[in-house]
Structures are given as structure tokens and as C-alpha cells.
Amino acid sequence: MQPMPVINVHHSLRARLTRAAGLACAALLLVSATAGFVHAARKAAPPAQAVKEFAAAKASGDVAAILTLYDQYAAQDDKSAALAVLYAGLGETVLQDLDDQQARPLLDAAETALLNMTDKFARKEIYKAVRRHLDWRVRAMLLNVARIRYHEEKRAEKAILIALTDHVDAVAIRAVEIAIELEIKRAVPKLIKLVMDKWGQHVGVGAAKAKVALEQITGHTKPTAWYEWVSQNL
Amino acid sequence: MTLSLAFLGAMALCVAFGSSAWADTGWFGERMPETLITGATQGDYVHSGDDTAMVYVPAGYFLRGTTKAEADALSRRFGDFFMVETPQRSIYLPAYYIDKFEVTNQQYGAFLDALKRGERHAIHPDAPPDKDYTPTYWRDSRLNGPDHPVTAVDWYDAFAYCRWAGKQLPTEAQWEKAARGPDGLAYPWGDTWQAAYSNNVESTFGHPVLDDRQWVLLLGNLDLDALPVFTWPVGSFPQGVSPYGAHDMGGNLWEWARDRYIKDYYHVAPSHDPPGPTASPYRVLRGGCWSSHRGKIRAAYRNYDLAADRHLEIGFRCALAAE
Numbered sequence: 001m002q003p004m005p006v007i008n009v010h011h012s013l014r015a016r017l018t019r020a021a022g023l024a025c026a027a028l029l030l031v032s033a034t035a036g037f038v039h040a041a042r043k044a045a046p047p048a049q050a051v052k053e054f055a056a057a058k059a060s061g062d063v064a065a066i067l068t069l070y071d072q073y074a075a076q077d078d079k080s081a082a083l084a085v086l087y088a089g090l091g092e093t094v095l096q097d098l099d100d101q102q103a104r105p106l107l108d109a110a111e112t113a114l115l116n117m118t119d120k121f122a123r124k125e126i127y128k129a130v131r132r133h134l135d136w137r138v139r140a141m142l143l144n145v146a147r148i149r150y151h152e153e154k155r156a157e158k159a160i161l162i163a164l165t166d167h168v169d170a171v172a173i174r175a176v177e178i179a180i181e182l183e184i185k186r187a188v189p190k191l192i193k194l195v196m197d198k199w200g201q202h203v204g205v206g207a208a209k210a211k212v213a214l215e216q217i218t219g220h221t222k223p224t225a226w227y228e229w230v231s232q233n234l
Numbered sequence: 235m236t237l238s239l240a241f242l243g244a245m246a247l248c249v250a251f252g253s254s255a256w257a258d259t260g261w262f263g264e265r266m267p268e269t270l271i272t273g274a275t276q277g278d279y280v281h282s283g284d285d286t287a288m289v290y291v292p293a294g295y296f297l298r299g300t301t302k303a304e305a306d307a308l309s310r311r312f313g314d315f316f317m318v319e320t321p322q323r324s325i326y327l328p329a330y331y332i333d334k335f336e337v338t339n340q341q342y343g344a345f346l347d348a349l350k351r352g353e354r355h356a357i358h359p360d361a362p363p364d365k366d367y368t369p370t371y372w373r374d375s376r377l378n379g380p381d382h383p384v385t386a387v388d389w390y391d392a393f394a395y396c397r398w399a400g401k402q403l404p405t406e407a408q409w410e411k412a413a414r415g416p417d418g419l420a421y422p423w424g425d426t427w428q429a430a431y432s433n434n435v436e437s438t439f440g441h442p443v444l445d446d447r448q449w450v451l452l453l454g455n456l457d458l459d460a461l462p463v464f465t466w467p468v469g470s471f472p473q474g475v476s477p478y479g480a481h482d483m484g485g486n487l488w489e490w491a492r493d494r495y496i497k498d499y500y501h502v503a504p505s506h507d508p509p510g511p512t513a514s515p516y517r518v519l520r521g522g523c524w525s526s527h528r529g530k531i532r533a534a535y536r537n538y539d540l541a542a543d544r545h546l547e548i549g550f551r552c553a554l555a556a557e
Contacts, residue, residue: 098373099373099374099375100373100374100375101375103373134366136370167388167540167542167543167544168370168386168544169370169386169543169544169545169546170370170371170458170546173458204453204488204523204525204526204545204546204547205453205456205458205525205546205547206545208449208450208452208453208454208456209453209454209456211450211454212450212451212454212455213454
């Protein structure tokens with residue numbers, strides 16, 4: 001007699017279908033997001049063989065063996081070789097218990113090896129590691145790779161710009177020094193932000209260096225002139 | 235007779251082992267928290283959480299901030315950084331204890347060991363879940379001496395350490411009162427600048443730094459790798475001690491405070507135990523450091539940084555509310 005229950009059934013069915021579709025979409029999104037995450041994590045993971053080789057060299061205390069591995073992977077010159085050097089050769093197992101003086105020869109040798117790599121995908125991983133490597137000493141070293149390649153690769157500049165806001169001051173300061181040396185114009189907006197906002201009332205060396213960088217790149221000492229310079233030059 | 239003998243015996247034991255072994259009354263007649271005992275030196279307390287020396291700051295008013303005239307004068311010389319210290323006001327604080335020295339590498343190392351054992355109860359709920367609590371320059375021999383203040387710690391590191399030790403970071407007001415006493419001294423040791431009384435940019439580089447421009451050019455062109463000394467062992471400048479007995483409150487390292495930072499807070503803060511603003515991404519830094527000029531070593535100077543940032547100029551000390 002009453003049409004309402006019929007309509008309700010239809011509505012209910014539609015609602016159930018809609019809910020089911022929604023759940024399916026959510027599940028799909030979740031699956032693809034998880035897959036994406038796993039993929040992203042996998043992209044940064046070094047080859048298992050490299051992890052074993054570097055761990056064995058480290059365990060034997062043979063520094064020369066580690067240096068040789070850097071060179072071998074550099075000669076291989078592809079994406080997985082770059083990942084091997086970055087995340088196995090310069091990973092926690094190798095560097096964690098070394099003080100800065102002990103780590104220096106390894107970092108220097110790795111820098112040379114990475115500079116020798118010319119493969120496009122290998123270089124891409126090197127620049128990505130400026131942002132994502134967990135050891136700040138490695139991030140600072142990689143900035144030097146970017147500095148040397150600055151004039152040949154756009155990605156090198158991008159890596160330097162990202163490092164300006166690294167939460168470890170040693171890395172950010174190194175990036176500021178490189179911005180001064182190479183007079184990187186595109187660094188100016190970030191440098192202004194560092195001086196005016198992030199480093200507050202001048203925490204110290206980082207802020208002073210950022211200010212000097214702004215003065216050298218823009219030719220001005222006052223914040224108003226820096227903003228003016230940005231509007232005219234970028 | 236028996237009772238008298240027992241009393242005398244107890245007195246003799248106290249003299250033999252020091253009053254600190256049993257006292258629950260502090261040097262100033264106050265009732266101490268259970269985690270404190272009086273130390274061997276008059277006015278010192280020792281906290282059981284991390285075996286640090288603490289000093290007592292009695293309840294009462296203190297003069298916080300800077301007058302507008304003074305801030306204007308400072309701004310002409312050192313840049314536009316001083317109006318945030320205005321207005322100058324009397325602020326009341328309940329009694330508290332504060333670490334006599336900045337937290338050292340050795341003390342922080344014990345906290346790292348506790349973390350390795352899985353003691354993670356002290357970690358701030360907002361700290362990044364995968365955070366590594368090892369300070370940035372932990373392996374740099376210029377900075378990691380056991381009696382040097384731990385540096386390049388972020389606010390979450392400092393918060394967790396103090397909570398782990400059974401204490402708290404000082405509020406901004408607690409920090410300032412401990413540094414300048416009740417009457418608003420310009421520096422912990424008095425109103426006159428003394429370069430040799432703290433680890434500051436002038437003692438680090440051996441010459442006066444008289445304005446902001448000179449400071450920017452000096453530090454802006456500095457080769458950090460070539461600098462042999464940054465921090466000094468805590469307590470290296472006894473002439474710079476504050477009216478309440480705290481050391482290195484001017485210089486050595488900037489120190490994190492508990493409060494969030496907004497520049498106009500002094501205009502709206504309550505005059506009784508101000509808790510700090512409720513919203514800001516920044517946390518307060520106080521005290522200046524080895525690279526700070528005399529304008530920033532002032533006890534009233536307010537600085538700030540993002541909670542997750544680490545600098546080789548930043549350390550901390552802890553505080554404890556009195557009963």
C-alpha cells in the first residue's frame with residue numbers, strides 16, 4: 001500500500017552499492033598508496049648483494065676493501081650501483097660507529113666514486129640522497145657532488161636549494177656557502193626566508209652566512225631591497 | 235638518658251656522613267622534593283635523576299624584559315631585534331630549582347643509553363616517530379668532550395632528556411629570573427659587559443665585536459672546519475655566575491626553554507607564572523652562545539627556532555618545581 005518501503009529498498013540498495021563502491025575505491029587507494037610507498041622505499045634500498053659486501057668489509061675492519069667496493073660500483077655506473085654506494089657503502093652499518101675523522105677518508109673516496117658516475121639514473125639517485133640520506137655527513141658530502149656538477153645539471157641546483165632548509169645546520173650552512181660561491185640567484189627567496197623567519201633573531205653562524213649570501217648575490221644589505229631584487233630578477 | 239645518647243649518636247652520624255644524607259629541608263629552609271638532596275657546596279642541590287647539581291630560585295617577583303628606551307638604544311647598535319623584550323614588567327614566579335650547569339655530553343650519553351634499553355616513556359608525543367636522538371656533532375672531537383655541554387640538540391631532545399631525568403625544561407620566565415635575579419641585571423654577573431666572564435664571540439675570536447654589521451661579517455665568512463674551539467666545559471667562567479648560582483647563563487650555548495615563541499607575548503602574558511603562548515611552530519631560546527655578541531648575551535634577549543632544528547649553538551638545562 002505504501003510506496004515508501006519500496007523506495008526505501010531502492011534507496012537502501014543504492015546506498016549499499018554506493019557504500020560498497022566507496023569502500024572498494026578506498027581499498028584500491030590504500031593498496032595503490034601502500035604499493036607506492038613500498039615502491040618508493042624499494043627505490044632507495046641498496047641491492048642485497050651490496051649490503052652483504054659492505055657489511056663483510058666493515059666487519060673485517062678492512063677500510064681498503066670498502067674503498068675498492070666504492071670504485072667497483074662506480075665503474076658499474078647505473079642506478080643500482082649508485083644505491084649500493086649511497087645506502088650500503090655509506091649506510092649505518094659502515095658509518096655509524098666512526099667518529100668524524102675516521103669517516104672522512106670514506107666520505108672522500110665515496111665522493112670521488114660518485115663523481116665518476118655519469119649514468120642519468122645514477123645521478124638522479126645521488127641528488128635525491130641529498131634530501132633523503134639519514135646521515136647528515138653524507139648529505140653534506142653529496143652537496144659537494146652537486147656543487148661540482150652545478151653548471152652541467154639542473155638537478156644539482158635543485159639539490160642545493162633543498163639543502164638550504166635541511167634541519168641539520170651543518171648541511172644548511174654548507175648549502176649557503178655553495179650558494180655564495182656559485183652566486184645561485186634562485187637561492188635568494190629561500191635565503192630570505194632563512195634570515196627573516198626560520199633562523200629567527202640570528203641563532204648564529206647559519207644566519208650570518210645566509211645574510212652574507214644575500215648581500216653578495218643581490219648586492220643589497222636591507223631586507224626590503226632583497227624583496228625588490230627578487231621581484232626584478234626571478 | 236638513652237634518648238639523649240641516641241640523639242647525640244644520630245648527630246654524630248650526620249656530621250660524619252654529611253647533612254645531605256638525611257635532610258628533607260633545603261639550604262633555604264624550604265621543603266625539598268624527594269628527588270633532591272643538598273649537595274656538598276653551600277647552596278647546591280643534587281638531583282637523583284641525572285646526578286646534576288641544581289640551585290634554588292625562591293618564589294617572588296622579578297623584573298622581566300627591557301624598557302622601550304633601552305630596546306631602542308640596543309636596536310641602533312645591534313639591529314631590530316630588541317623590541318620583543320618590551321614592555322618591562324614585574325613577574326611573579328613560584329619557587330623552583332634549575333640546573334647549575336648546562337646538560338653535558340656525559341649526562342646526555344646516559345639518556346641515549348636509556349633509549350637504547352627501550353626506555354622511551356619520556357619522549358614528547360609530537361616528536362617524529364622515527365627520530366634519532368643522537369645530537370648532530372656527537373662524533374666531533376671538538377664538541378663531544380664529556381664535560382662540554384651537549385650541543386646540536388633539538389627541542390624534542392631537550393624535552394625528552396629533562397623528562398627522563400624527572401625534571402622539565404624551564405619556562406622562559408624561569409630561565410630569565412635564574413639568569414638575572416630579582417632586580418633585572420643586564421648580564422648574569424651584573425650590569426656591565428665583561429667579555430671574559432662568558433664564552434661569547436669576543437672571547438672566541440679575541441677581539442671586541444661592537445655592532446651587528448661587524449658580527450655578520452665575522453661569522454658570515456667563518457670557516458667552521460678551521461675553528462678549533464666552540465664550547466667550553468661547563469662552569470669554566472665562574473665570574474659569570476648568576477645571582478642564584480647558575481653558570482653559563484650568558485654564552486657557551488643557547489638554551490631551549492619550554493615555551494613556544496611569539497614576538498608580542500610580553501604584551502599579553504599574565505604577570506603570575508606565565509606559561510608561554512599556546513600556538514607557534516617556534517620554541518624559545520635564551521642566553522646566547524660562543525658566537526653571540528654582547529647584545530645577545532644579555533639575560534633579557536629573546537631568540538627562537540623551529541622545534542626540530544639542530545644547531546651547533548644550541549643546548550639546554552632543566553628545571554624542577556619546588557614543593
